[in-house]
Amino acid sequence: MVAARQGSDYPFSQAAFAQPQNEWLAQLQQVQQQGVYAQDRLYWLQQLRAYVDQDRSLVEYQLMLDLAQRLCDWVMVIEIVNAMQSHYPFGQKDEAAITLLCALAEAYFQLGDYAAAIHLYKGALLRFYQNKRILDAYYWLTEKRQQMNKRDFPMAHGRRMGRQTETTELYLTPLExxxxxxxxxxxxxxxQGSKSVAELCNLPSFEDDQQWFDWQQNNQTMPNHDVYAVMHREWGFIGSVCLEVFHGVGFFYYWLGQDFQGYGFGPQAVSLLLEIGVEHNAMHSCYAKVYEDNDASQKAIEKLGFSVLPFRQAAPDDNEILYYLGPEQSEAACRTELETLYRDMGSHIALQHKVWLGE
Structure with a gap:
């Protein structure tokens, strides 16, 4: 699963393996100064896991924690903080103890376990009475939780928290x-070949952060339109899924990060998404589309029981294969249902004209 940058000019382009302590410390110090390429992120996730269970110096733990936070590796943030608290107990009034507690709470929050994060802050307020840093974080988080509770969709579908005891690999939580x-x-x-996520899923290219925030906020205000983060119990965020349901008819798309493709996570994530559609949106049938050259996604969607429809969209969108899952019905019924769904979604995509006998 290593997706390291190729080329001898980058010193960390190698498979993860445990190295002598002094070499590991040197690498941590170097990567803190140089940063990490996106295509090397998985390598460093693996390295952190290779070293976290070994006894480390306080300096090493601090550098590992900094790296895990920069990589958004929240599972490792939890493990590193727990290791630091176990090996290096901090004083009752130690600011470092507050920093670790806030890092731990943020990790639970980022992973979708808002209750655990709030519980940590409540306990911390007893230990660090009226500490402004903790109070501010606690009030912000409780307000955030209240805002999320106002939205009518599940908070963490399929989640079984606890790295060692989970019975499911994935869970979904609202994309925030x-x-x-x-x-x-x-x-x-x-x-993926010559196509990016934006092209495969018809998403924006996100030229800056504000464009992403606008897109995410727009998703939350659109009726019948829910976007979820796909969370893995070991790797955290690995992709995203979206479901739109109108009058019991659904349409979905999903994407996974390149490092996490080919392991069956796509069908698992979509299966959870379809459960949400049935249980919370009264969905009775669902449609999807896949580019005709995207063999991996075609195989994944067919594993879920979707069938290829015998018609295509009109040009220029005729390079996508249409899929259907639901009660058996005629081609004409599927066409009518999908055309209605596209209109409800505000899509201008048209279907190819069907030439009937006698026309």
């Missing part, structure tokens, strides 16, 4: 503004 940084890591790295 705080996901921008990890979204950027995967979106920049994503390449």
């Amino acid at each position: 503004s705080h996901h921008i940084h990890v979204f950027r890591w995967l979106y920049i790295h994503q390449q």
